Amino acid sequence: xxxxxxxxxxxxxxxxxxxxxxxxxxxxxxxxxxxxxxxxxxxxxxxxxxxxxxxxxxxxxxxxxxxxxxxxxxxxxxxxxxxxxxxxxxxxxxxxxxxxxxxxxxxxxxxxxxxxxxxxxxxxxxxxxxxxxxxxxxxxxxxxxxxxxxxxxxxxxxxxxxxxxxxxxxxxxxxxxxxxxxxxxxxxxxxxxxxxxxxxxxxxxxxxxxxxxxxxxxxxxxxxxxxxxxxxxxxxxxxxxxxxxxxxxxxxxxxxxxxxxxxxxxxxxxxxxxxxxxxxxxxxxxxxxxxxxxxxxxxxxxxxxxxxxxxxxxxxxxxxxxxxxxxxxxxxxxxxxxxxxxxxxxxxxxxxxxxxxxxxxxxxxxxxxxxxxxxxxxxxxxxxxxxxxxxxxxxxxxxxxxxxxxxxxxxxxxxxxxxxxxxxxxxxxxxxxxxxxxxxxxx
Numbered sequence: 124x125x126x127x128x129x130x131x132x133x134x135x136x137x138x139x140x141x142x143x144x145x146x147x148x149x150x151x152x153x154x155x156x157x158x159x160x161x162x163x164x165x166x167x168x169x170x171x172x173x174x175x176x177x178x179x180x181x182x183x184x185x186x187x188x189x190x191x192x193x194x195x196x197x198x199x200x201x202x203x204x205x206x207x208x209x210x211x212x213x214x215x216x217x218x219x220x221x222x223x224x225x226x227x228x229x230x231x232x233x234x235x236x237x238x239x240x241x242x243x244x245x246x247x248x249x250x251x252x253x254x255x256x257x258x259x260x261x262x263x264x265x266x267x268x269x270x271x272x273x274x275x276x277x278x279x280x281x282x283x284x285x286x287x288x289x290x291x292x293x294x295x296x297x298x299x300x301x302x303x304x305x306x307x308x309x310x311x312x313x314x315x316x317x318x319x320x321x322x323x324x325x326x327x328x329x330x331x332x333x334x335x336x337x338x339x340x341x342x343x344x345x346x347x348x349x350x351x352x353x354x355x356x357x358x359x360x361x362x363x364x365x366x367x368x369x370x371x372x373x374x375x376x377x378x379x380x381x382x383x384x385x386x387x388x389x390x391x392x393x394x395x396x397x398x399x400x401x402x403x404x405x406x407x408x409x410x411x412x413x414x415x416x417x418x419x420x421x422x423x424x425x426x427x428x429x430x431x432x433x434x435x436x437x438x439x440x441x442x443x444x445x446x447x448x449x450x451x452x453x454x455x456x457x458x459x460x461x462x463x464x465x466x467x468x469x470x471x472x473x474x475x476x477x478x479x480x481x482x483x484x485x486x487x488x489x490x491x492x493x494x495x496x497x498x499x500x501x502x503x504x505x506x507x508x509x510x511x512x513x514x515x516x517x518x519x520x521x522x523x524x525x526x527x528x529x530x531x532x533x534x535x536x537x538x539x540x541x542x543x544x545x546x547x548x549x550x551x552x553x554x555x556x557x558x559x560x561x562x563x564x565x566x
Contacts, residue, residue: 137518142288144512149285154492156278161485161492163262164333168470168481170255170429177254178223178236181246185219185239193399194392196222199242200235204228209390211414214402214424221245225412269342273537276341279334280538284531286330289323315501319494326487333484336464339364343536356455363458364465390415394443398422401437401445408433421446429471431462511564 166173191199197212200222207226215223222237232250237243250256264271295304302308305324307317338344349362395413401424402411408428416422424437431451438447451462466472470481504510520528532539554560 146288149281161488165485181221190239192396194395196237199237200224203244214411277537280535293320315497322490329484336468397443
């Protein structure tokens with residue numbers, strides 16, 4: 124073999140080991156977070172069904188045939204909470220359902236269920252205490268506020284790196300047959316390795332879709348995306364998604380761009396019944412919410428379906444007549460692309476199959492986590508080292524791999540920041556503590 128051929132083979136070995144080390148440490152960072160996201164994500168996929176089941180006791184409660192106007196039901200909620208401000212009410216297809224009225228009191232949003240006949244309050248619950256909002260908070264910020272959202276974003280960035288490096292490591296090299304490539308072999312020595320590699324192959328595309336469609340919600344990447352969005356669209360319009368759970372809560376508190384009604388709920392409700400009738404006649408995808416006017420904005424009826432391509436916003440004038448109907452197709456192209464991504468991410472783009480695909484993807488990610496731990500456990504070294512792939516004496520970063528890392532760091536800023544911090548800590552701290560240096564395999 125010529126020297127050039129030897130150098131090429133040596134470069135391939137070095138690149139393989141470096142990518143293997145990246146994969147190892149990316150997994151070390153990601154696994155705890157991937158487990159949490161893979162457990163909470165599938166629950167959120169079934170938000171419509173779960174919320175319908177939770178609210179079922181408040182459906183069709185008006186059986187005596189004396190259903191009060193929706194405006195009277197809103198007034199019943201305000202009478203029970205005299206210091207609250209009216210924000211919105213859900214326009215239910217069945218008028219015998221309890222009214223779902225959203226109020227704002229002392230900075231907290233309340234959902235109040237009002238009997239459609241007696242106007243008594245059947246239940247009131249803070250919006251953030253509702254089950255699906257608790258799941259969403261865990262999924263988006265780990266109950267840790269801004270720090271939690273940054274942790275989730277960092278884990279998502281490294282999960283992308285983990286998947287890409289895993290595909291490189293999986294790529295067949297000199298194998299015979301498809302066993303261990305497309306399906307796992309059952310031999311004891313190979314099972315966990317094959318299960319990890321094969322599951323990674325089948326789940327990688329769908330996992331990347333979930334991770335990439337979730338990035339616009341993140342704090343750092345999402346803020347950058349909004350700057351790009353504003354630069355490429357002609358009109359000035361506010362995106363209908365937020366870049367953190369804190370911003371999401373603020374947006375929800377403002378009624379998706381609406382503020383609260385006048386203090387004490389003194390908003391004119393005389394046209395509410397007429398507008399609710401118009402929305403029912405329009406047969407919009409549920410849930411349909413009628414939002415109170417505030418901050419210069421008129422009454423609006425919004426279809427808040429999670430299948431965003433089917434969403435509709437109806438605007439009313441001061442007489443309660445429809446002045447404008449906006450559909451998904453009226454949004455800027457970049458918003459439509461992201462809207463489709465949201466619907467896919469939340470499992471609502473193409474019905475039950477989308478939900479099933481999300482569940483299978485989450486199950487595949489959990490399988491990757493379990494099989495990774497099992498592989499490490501079976502091959503674990505003595506207590507002196509962690510077990511990361513060791514460095515070779517002449518290991519240097521190649522040009523191609525260096526450019527790839529730079530590209531990923533620019534595309535995923537939290538990953539790039541993490542790389543810089545880790546490099547500095549490794550150079551100035553970890554390498555200067557011999558037991559830690561040896562345990563991490565930095566020699």
